[in-house]
Amino acid sequence: MLKEFIECPGALVAVLGGEIDQYCAAWLRSKLDVETELSGEKNLVLDLSDVSFMDSAGIGLIIGRGKRLASAGGRLALAGAGGKLKKILEMSGVTRLYPLYPNYRSAVEDMMK
Amino acid sequence: MSAMQEINNYMKTEFDARSINEALARGVAAFFMLPLDPDMETVADVKTAVSEAVTNAIIHGYRSEGGVVTMELTLRGRELTVVVRDSGVGIEDVAKAREPMFTTQPEAERSGLGFTFMETFMDSLDVDSAPGRGTVVTMKKLL
Numbered sequence: 001m002l003k004e005f006i007e008c009p010g011a012l013v014a015v016l017g018g019e020i021d022q023y024c025a026a027w028l029r030s031k032l033d034v035e036t037e038l039s040g041e042k043n044l045v046l047d048l049s050d051v052s053f054m055d056s057a058g059i060g061l062i063i064g065r066g067k068r069l070a071s072a073g074g075r076l077a078l079a080g081a082g083g084k085l086k087k088i089l090e091m092s093g094v095t096r097l098y099p100l101y102p103n104y105r106s107a108v109e110d111m112m113k
Numbered sequence: 114m115s116a117m118q119e120i121n122n123y124m125k126t127e128f129d130a131r132s133i134n135e136a137l138a139r140g141v142a143a144f145f146m147l148p149l150d151p152d153m154e155t156v157a158d159v160k161t162a163v164s165e166a167v168t169n170a171i172i173h174g175y176r177s178e179g180g181v182v183t184m185e186l187t188l189r190g191r192e193l194t195v196v197v198r199d200s201g202v203g204i205e206d207v208a209k210a211r212e213p214m215f216t217t218q219p220e221a222e223r224s225g226l227g228f229t230f231m232e233t234f235m236d237s238l239d240v241d242s243a244p245g246r247g248t249v250v251t252m253k254k255l256l
């Protein structure tokens with residue numbers, strides 16, 4: 001599920017929520033790609049603090065966005081994931097590729113540097 | 114409920130091989146465990162494993178063209194057994210398919226982590242499959 005987009009200087013923030021699985025992955029992917037394009041921002045922050053469930057479809061979505069941004073000279077960052085979700089992100093190696101921040105503000109701040 | 118009382122239970126559910134039913138399958142498994150009052154971590158582990166097995170049946174087994182997925186849940190004391198079954202295309206090389214990061218659908222942005230998650234979050238994972246014969250995934254976890 002997608003809650004909202006927040007435009008910040010230096011990065012677009014997408015606030016995700018609810019359950020992220022195969023059912024919504026393709027839809028979410030195109031929403032994120034279109035909005036990133038429209039915003040003109042190179043960097044994207046995924047705020048995961050309201051995500052209650054994520055399986056491998058979500059991991060595929062994150063890695064896919066990371067690759068896409070990188071090919072356009074941008075970066076992906078993650079924010080707000082805790083507990084079980086953080087465990088899944090670490091286990092799958094995602095947090096080694098894309099930094100995880102406590103909240104989206106600290107991610108944006110870091111990206112502006 | 115008395116802690117001494119053994120809970121033995123069984124249920125079988127069949128549903129359309131559509132992605133909208135992934136959440137349904139996770140929810141059914143979570144409710145089935147409820148009488149044992151498992152901790153949140155355990156419930157989350159089982160939900161993830163169920164989601165992976167059911168998603169694989171839908172998108173790989175039936176190639177997103179539809180079919181019927183069967184999920185069986187069994188409780189013997191504190192041991193939960195989940196069996197997810199499809200009559201789809203089956204798996205050519207199960208050992209290869211179970212390797213982390215292996216996927217036959219990289220273009221669909223799959224990470225190849227489904228079996229790895231099932232293995233990590235459950236106590237045991239057994240995959241019985243052959244081309245044209247469908248796939249049976251059996252997972253166990255002590256709650």
Ligand SMILES: Nc1ncnc2c1ncn2[C@@H]1O[C@H](COP(=O)(O)OP(=O)(O)OP(=O)(O)O)[C@@H](O)[C@H]1O
Nearest residue numbers: 056169173174210216217223224225226227228248
């Ligand atoms: N029920 C099934 N029927 C047929 N093939 C399957 C089935 N389950 C898994 N496979 C095969 O095993 C491979 C690995 O499965 P796994 O769940 O680990 O990764 P994935 O589904 O490709 O990616 P991810 O789960 O990360 O989205 C799949 O790419 C597919 O080829």
Ligand SMILES: [Mg+2]
Nearest residue numbers: 165169227228
């Ligand atoms: Mg899978």
